[in-house]
Amino acid sequence: MSGFKSDFLRTLDERGFIHQISDPEGLDAACMKGPITAYVGYDATATSIHIGNLITVTMLYWLQETGHRPISLMGGGTSMVGDPSFRDDQRKLLTPETIATNIESIKKVYSRILRYGDGPTDAIMANNADWLMKLNYVEFLRDVGRFFSVNRMLSFDSVKLRLDREQSLSFLEFNYMIMQGYDFVELNRRYGTVLQMGGSDQWGNIVNGVDLSHRMGGPQLYALTTPLLTTSSGQKMGKTANGAVWLNSDLFSPYDFWQYFRNTEDADVVRFLKIFTRLSLSEIARLGALGGAEINEAKKILATEATAVVHGREAADAAAETARLTFEEGVHADDLPTLEIPKADLEAGVGVLTAFVQAGLAASNGDARRSAQGGGLKVNDRTVTDPKEMLTLESLNKDGVIKLSLGKKKHILLKPV
RNA sequence: GGGAGAAUGUCCCGAGUGGCAAAGGGGGCGGACUGUAAAUCCGCUGGCUAAGCCUUCGUAGGUUCGAGUCCUACUUCUCCCA
Numbered sequence: 001m002s003g004f005k006s007d008f009l010r011t012l013d014e015r016g017f018i019h020q021i022s023d024p025e026g027l028d029a030a031c032m033k034g035p036i037t038a039y040v041g042y043d044a045t046a047t048s049i050h051i052g053n054l055i056t057v058t059m060l061y062w063l064q065e066t067g068h069r070p071i072s073l074m075g076g077g078t079s080m081v082g083d084p085s086f087r088d089d090q091r092k093l094l095t096p097e098t099i100a101t102n103i104e105s106i107k108k109v110y111s112r113i114l115r116y117g118d119g120p121t122d123a124i125m126a127n128n129a130d131w132l133m134k135l136n137y138v139e140f141l142r143d144v145g146r147f148f149s150v151n152r153m154l155s156f157d158s159v160k161l162r163l164d165r166e167q168s169l170s171f172l173e174f175n176y177m178i179m180q181g182y183d184f185v186e187l188n189r190r191y192g193t194v195l196q197m198g199g200s201d202q203w204g205n206i207v208n209g210v211d212l213s214h215r216m217g218g219p220q221l222y223a224l225t226t227p228l229l230t231t232s233s234g235q236k237m238g239k240t241a242n243g244a245v246w247l248n249s250d251l252f253s254p255y256d257f258w259q260y261f262r263n264t265e266d267a268d269v270v271r272f273l274k275i276f277t278r279l280s281l282s283e284i285a286r287l288g289a290l291g292g293a294e295i296n297e298a299k300k301i302l303a304t305e306a307t308a309v310v311h312g313r314e315a316a317d318a319a320a321e322t323a324r325l326t327f328e329e330g331v332h333a334d335d336l337p338t339l340e341i342p343k344a345d346l347e348a349g350v351g352v353l354t355a356f357v358q359a360g361l362a363a364s365n366g367d368a369r370r371s372a373q374g375g376g377l378k379v380n381d382r383t384v385t386d387p388k389e390m391l392t393l394e395s396l397n398k399d400g401v402i403k404l405s406l407g408k409k410k411h412i413l414l415k416p417v
Numbered sequence: 418g419g420g421a422g423a424a425u426g427u428c429c430c431g432a433g434u435g436g437c438a439a440a441g442g443g444g445g446c447g448g449a450c451u452g453u454a455a456a457u458c459c460g461c462u463g464g465c466u467a468a469g470c471c472u473u474c475g476u477a478g479g480u481u482c483g484a485g486u487c488c489u490a491c492u493u494c495u496c497c498c499a
Contacts (some may be wrong), residue, residue: 081488149473162479250433259453262453263453263454264454265454265455266452266455267454267455268454269454293452293454294452295452295454296452296453298456299452299453299454316435323453326453327453349493364463364464364465365464365465365467366465366467367446367461367462369467370446370447370461370462371446371447371461373460373461374446374447374448374460374461375447375448376446376447376448376461377447377461406445406446406447407428407446407448408453409453
């Protein structure tokens with residue numbers, strides 16, 4: 001499916017963003033004819049979007065870069081219902097207040113990546129609550145509901161999975177795809193939007209919107225999905241011990257974000273460089289040619305570039321420097337995650353295990369104890385052998401802090417105040 | 418409305434004759450080997466004031482020296498009949 005003429009599709013294709021397109025030739029032609037408007041919808045189920053969503057935001061970025069207009073759609077209305085696609089349990093219902101808070105928090109990330117404004121290719125921030133919340137039930141059923149075939153909706157994989165597993169699918173959730181389909185039509189009316197993009201799990205929902213437009217006598221719309229990103233060893237991307245890789249820095253620090261990419265598997269480096277950085281394809285090819293231990297250089301660049309996109313260049317460089325000092329120089333860097341602890345506590349003495357729990361490196365004393373038994377705890381780079389050891393003012397190193405380490409990669413500084 | 422089944426360690430899947438802190442996976446964490454990679458091997462994967470104590474098997478009661486296991490009611494979910 002290569003050989004696209006438009007800059008937009010060619011770029012997405014070359015960088016590995018394309019999984020399916022509903023009518024590749026038609027869409028390519030539309031992109032050639034002039035600026036198009038395309039959108040991606042985002043759930044407001046958390047206070048931040050995560051790395052999986054970053055892929056689609058990046059598509060919006062390339063859309064804008066190649067001369068088109070992106071819309072980031074906040075799911076203020078659809079989040080009242082919850083997307084059941086490929087899930088085998090019902091989501092918890094969110095309160096309108098939670099949704100509003102989430103949207104405010106989520107919005108911050110976009111302006112770093114997209115350029116918003118009133119110009120012809122400036123991005124638009126929309127919220128489907130603006131039209132969904134006002135709908136009149138019976139009217140909506142007659143105008144829109146009649147175009148949806150339940151038989152067909154039941155045949156979508158996203159729903160079938162749920163039914164096959166004999167999990168219930170409430171009528172509430174069943175309506176999600178109708179709302180999403182309607183969003184597409186509404187965005188077309190308001191902004192002339194002709195393309196909806198999303199993850200591969202959204203294919204069914206997106207195509208529903210394309211169909212709905214047909215049936216309602218509207219224009220031809222297009223669907224484009226990205227592959228579900230997995231690591232080469234088959235793991236879903238973006239999962240860590242503490243949950244998802246969030247983009248908001250209060251949930252997942254730039255340093256952690258940098259580390260996440262630094263630890264990319266060899267086999268994924270090129271793929272991730274194409275998707276998560278803006279480096280040219282020739283530069284990526286050069287980095288991809290590095291073999292053996294040299295590929296670590298490519299991973300550092302990947303980490304820094306990806307972090308710069310989300311958190312800014314300054315934060316990215318700082319994270320890189322912290323990592324360099326910590327891992328390559330073997331000294332502790334000042335901006336490792338730091339926890340302040342009252343000086344009085346140290347004077348009285350703090351149990352090592354407790355200290356690790358307070359630092360968030362262990363879930364409980366028992367957990368810390370087990371890590372110590374496995375040789376995974378270090379205080380100032382010295383392995384903890386006695387779980388009863390006390391940390392006191394004596395434990396402060398020459399820089400006046402105590403460095404706690406879990407394994408080789410997680411470090412926290414305790415700073416007396 | 419009637420009938421049949423299901424709910425297990427707060428990550429998931431999943432065994433479980435009345436003696437159970439509860440088999441086995443997956444995932445995760447730690448160790449070894451390396452390159453902050455992958456693969457492989459080893460250990461850990463309820464809580465605590467820790468040779469002991471406390472809390473866990475949908476919820477609440479009951480039988481029993483003793484209940485995840487048996488009984489009753491309830492909740493939720495599935496399937497079949499209406």
